Amino acid sequence: MPNGSRNVSPVATAAERVFGDLREVAARVRGELEAEIAESTYELPADAAPAAEISRFAREERARVLEAGVSGLEKLAANREDELDGNETFGVEAIVLLEGRPAILVQRQDFAPQRDEWAILDGHRPAIRESLARVGRVEVTGHPSLDWIGTAFLVGPRTVMTNRHVAAEFSRFEENGGKGGRWNFAYGMSARVDPAEELPVDGAAAGASAAYEITEIIGIHPDVDMALLRVEPSTDGGLPTPLAVAADAPASVPGRPVYVIGYPAWDGRRNEPESMRRIFMDVYNVKRLQPGTATDFTPGGLVMKHDCSTLGGNSGSPVFDLTDHRVLGLHFGGRYRTGNFAVPLWELLDDPLLATAEVNWV
Numbered sequence: 001m002p003n004g005s006r007n008v009s010p011v012a013t014a015a016e017r018v019f020g021d022l023r024e025v026a027a028r029v030r031g032e033l034e035a036e037i038a039e040s041t042y043e044l045p046a047d048a049a050p051a052a053e054i055s056r057f058a059r060e061e062r063a064r065v066l067e068a069g070v071s072g073l074e075k076l077a078a079n080r081e082d083e084l085d086g087n088e089t090f091g092v093e094a095i096v097l098l099e100g101r102p103a104i105l106v107q108r109q110d111f112a113p114q115r116d117e118w119a120i121l122d123g124h125r126p127a128i129r130e131s132l133a134r135v136g137r138v139e140v141t142g143h144p145s146l147d148w149i150g151t152a153f154l155v156g157p158r159t160v161m162t163n164r165h166v167a168a169e170f171s172r173f174e175e176n177g178g179k180g181g182r183w184n185f186a187y188g189m190s191a192r193v194d195p196a197e198e199l200p201v202d203g204a205a206a207g208a209s210a211a212y213e214i215t216e217i218i219g220i221h222p223d224v225d226m227a228l229l230r231v232e233p234s235t236d237g238g239l240p241t242p243l244a245v246a247a248d249a250p251a252s253v254p255g256r257p258v259y260v261i262g263y264p265a266w267d268g269r270r271n272e273p274e275s276m277r278r279i280f281m282d283v284y285n286v287k288r289l290q291p292g293t294a295t296d297f298t299p300g301g302l303v304m305k306h307d308c309s310t311l312g313g314n315s316g317s318p319v320f321d322l323t324d325h326r327v328l329g330l331h332f333g334g335r336y337r338t339g340n341f342a343v344p345l346w347e348l349l350d351d352p353l354l355a356t357a358e359v360n361w362v
Contacts, residue, residue, distance in 0.1 A: 015076060015092050017295075018100035018307070022077035026070045028116070029095055033063055033070070069095040101309040103264055106287040107201045109133055118291050120257070120322070127325045128259070128289065134243050135261040135318060136195035136212065137287070138162060140170050142188040148285070150315035151262035152193045152229065153327070154242045156358040160193055160212065160229050162316030163332050164220050167227035171217045183217035190214070193231060197263065199286045210235055219353045224302055224343045225332040228357040243318065244362035246326040246346045253297040253344075257322040258306055260290040260331055265313030285313060294319075294328070295339055304329045304344040326362055 019025045069091025072084050076092070084092070097103070102118065104111045109132050114121050121128065134154040140146060150166035170189045175181040185191075191214040216230035233239050250256055265285050292308030306319055310331060319329035319342045329342030348354050349361060 015073060015096050015100070018096055019073075022073045025095065025099065026073040026077070029066055029073075029099065030070050033066055065091050065094050066098075067091070069093075097309055101290070101292050101307060103309050104289040104291070105199055105283070106132055106261075106289055107198050109198075111289050121259075121289075121291060124322060124325070131243065131318075131320055131325055132261060132287070132289070133195060134240050135287075136160075136193035137197045137263045137313075138166055138316065139192050139194055139211075141190045142186075143169060148197075148263070148313075149191075150313060151317040151331075153261075153316075153318040154212075154231075154240060155228075155245055155327070156242050156360055158230055158232065158239065159218065159242070159357045159359065160214075160231050161318075161330060161357075161359075162227050162229065163330070164225045164227050165332075166316045167217060167220060167229065171220075171227075173220075183220055185217070191229075192234065193229075197285070197287055199283055210237060212239065218357050221351075221353055224330075224348070226330055226343060228353060228359075242360040244324075244326045245359050246321065246328050247349055247361035249297075249299070249344070249346050250321055250323070250328065253294045253304060256294045258292060258294050258308065258328065259320050259322055260292070260306070260308040260310060260314060260317045261320070262288065262290070262310065262314035262317030262331070264288055264290070264309075264311035284311070290314070291322070297344060300347070302343060302347055304342045305339040306331075306342060307339055310334055310340050 015022065065087075068087040072088030072092040073095065075081065075083050075088065099116065102114075104114070109129055110125075111121070111128070113119075136152060137148050138150050138152050139148045143149075146169065149169045150162060152160040152162035152166070155161045167183075170186055170191045171183050172186045173181055173183050193212040193214065195210070195212075211234045212231035213234045214229045215232050218228040218230055220227050231239065263285060290308040290310060292306055294304060294306045296305040297303075304319070306329070308319070310317070314331055315333070317331040318327045319331055320326070321328050327345060329344050331340060331342045334340035
């Protein structure tokens, strides 16, 4: 179990900013734990017991973490935050990740029914599935140490958007004799965007994916962490229609429900606690739906904050408005307990690079 010097987790915001009634959340989690324990008290058949041992251990570990989290929530609700120990703080963060800001597995371009706050996603399922189909993992060939880098999404008839720091892994700027220059693929490297790369269902792969081959670096934005890339389908059938990109700001940004789609990756620099790894069963590098809220934006600025639970592989992910499913922002990074950062795309409506890329403004 973690102690007072526990390491960093992916939680981007505090429980009191995620949940409305901390006591209600604590009571619900406690009730679910009691029901789970009651269901697991019966004896397994002898031939099934060994195979279930690892699963039993994981459930017990999860229960210990969440029980500490319930205690932590109750202290927070009573304004006793200074009394939280390391186990309780870690448990609260686990509850935030599991209940308030989950990273929902995508399988067969769909997601499991949700409950409580995020039951609202079920009513948006058709539109979210359309979004899922237009987001993919950026994969590279010829890179000395990586086989995939981040996330990209379809924003034009033959254009995907991602981060500058993603595209920089497989491209370089070539000068043209003092007359400017252009971005090209680094020698010996190629890249593509694969909209599948999901966790297999019951051990069976999702089937062949229609990847997009990246054929050209349209441009790297000089002011924000953005790259625009030309793509072609790697098989017959063409590309999907592009996502709708917000041409204007929503009526209110702070508190607006949003969701991110991307590929959160294991990042050794975060050095996450073993208990957190057990809660998420070491499932990284696959497609996830990550709901949350937009938290801050200054009109005229080039940064929008949100609190979806993201990790390193989410670089280049789209931030969608849950109301109308337009892409509001391009996720580019985050900071523990501070928030995550995205480029507010409507602020670049008249940008010449985005015009060249034929971005689908709506």
